[in-house]
Amino acid sequence: MKMPSDLAEKGTRFTLNRYQRFFYRKLTIKKPITFTDKIHHFIIAAHWQDIKIVTEMTDKINVRTYVASQIGLKYLNEVIWTSSKIDDAPLQDYACGNWILKTNHGCGGHQVIRQNHLNEIRQAIKNLLTKNYYFAAAEPQYFFIEPKAFIEKLVKSDRNKPPLMFRLWCFTGSVALIQADDGNPVSPFYNRQWQDMQISRVNGKPPESQIKRPENLNELIRIAEKLSKPFRFVRVDLYNENGIIRFSELTFTPLAGNIFFNPKIWDLILGKLWQ
DSSP states (O other): OOOOHHHHHHHHHHHHHHHHHHHSSOOOOSSOOSHHHHHHHHHHHHTTSOOHHHHHHHSTTTHHHHHHHHHOGGGSOOEEEEESOGGGOOGGGGOEEEEEEEESSSSSOEEEEEGGGHHHHHHHHHHHHTOOTHHHHTOGGGTTOOOOEEEEEOOOOSSSSOOOEEEEEEETTEEEEEEEESSSSSOOEEOTTOOBOOOBSSSSOOOOOOOOOOTTHHHHHHHHHHHHTTOSSEEEEEEEETTEEEEEEEESSGGGGOOOOBSTHHHHHHHHHOO
16 A cells, blocks of 8 residues: 555655745754654655555544454444445434544544534535545545544533543653643643643643643553554544543644644654654
């Protein structure tokens, strides 16, 4: 499973040019050192290599087979319907606000199923199913995914906010950082001992809000390390509400690699972990 050569060439040029526009420097070609350099190297290399495994792991439906084989079915959210044809979706049967309609082939493709918005929801997802997410940012792992929609049990929060999401940054099966996302624009980063690392991914101060150490932190780490072991780098995203952990997705190229670390030293620290 390899990209067409003409598209691989275009994608490589696009990635190099985007890197230069974003970071105001050329990408180090021979010996990348920083995390952002290495993730762009990964993107470029994936344009020319067999990407069957990373494609399967990125597909939000297919990855469930891998997750079940590694950590069991208990961490998978319930899915009751999946198809490439959105017109067949039984939205009326699940329009109680407890189910969510998602797509498997990109980011942000989800709609909570509510009675008064069924036509709008169906049309929004139908539009997404016509798109190849690769062309959004030239991330090769999305190119070969067959677009599908699926209905999944909604993970709810008691805080009138999106459910708590823990994004565990893993290098060859070891958790280095845990990004705790409670729905605020900027989320804090912690180490394995839940010490605030005072890291921001944007120019400015680290987030002021703090997330309480989860009681099941060791379980979160165990799950992430089990799922990430075969990969030099992957971010394992897990919901964790009321002590119940549910798998969300595996992310190989966060923000397509366009990340500012503040302080900048973290770009180098994480780069050294990527072996």
